[in-house]
Amino acid sequence: MQYIASLSYGKDSIIIPDVCKEHGLPLDRIVHVEIMATDTIPADLPPMMEFKKKADRIIKDRYGIEVEHLHAKKNYEECFYHKRGQKTKYCPGGATGWPMLSFHGAWCNKTLKMSCLSKLNKLDIIQYIGIAADEPNRFHNLTDRKRSPLVxxxxxxxxxxxxxxKLGLLSPIYTQSARGGCWFCHNQSIGQLRLLRKQYPEYWALMLKWDNDSPVTFKPDGMTVHDFDERFRNEDAQLKMEGYEDA
Ligand code: SF4
Known part of the structure; x- marks a missing residue:
């Protein structure tokens, strides 16, 4: 039997090793599912990648466990360009283009994240997950084999x-309004998209390219990435007219 903590680097899961240490709970492994946008670009933005490196060092020094970064066999872009109808183990249903919400949820979560974790579930393990004691709406996820030390x-x-x-393990998503989760996520707000375009134009350019090639729109209400781009360009032009030259 192995005891494995699932780490998202959010405030709840990141304190699991410390709670285990304090209360003498066994902990053998710590795993994190690393999503890749392309072969070379991670799904997390640079500040989050920096934080993960720092957190891994602290965890190793303090608890003696190396965080394992699990990867799905394919990256987001490969699944995005997978032809519809070509069923594979990694792109069930032949997902092409931006993820649409279906009965099973968006394909990205299932293909890039859950596929890694389901391999673990085949082992004889107890998994620790980061659910807090005041999140009763998430308690249905807890079972004999899925426990939350926080609860x-x-x-x-x-x-x-x-x-x-206090542990020096608070992610920048709480303090610097940095985005947590994939920078290309279809669920992000207009504010986050505006910031992405401004701060990471090379990632925005990739989203515009993907948008050109997607048979479905970025948002379920029909908005495309190009629609957002036009909106942001108009906003910038307006700001310039009003004298904010570096808009
Ligand atoms: S953060 Fe968004 S894009 Fe990334 S796996 Fe989750 S739903 Fe998909």
Missing amino acids: EFGITEAMARERAE
């Missing part, structure tokens, strides 16, 4: 955040 020891979300901060 077991009454640690709320606020307590988890405070503890992560």
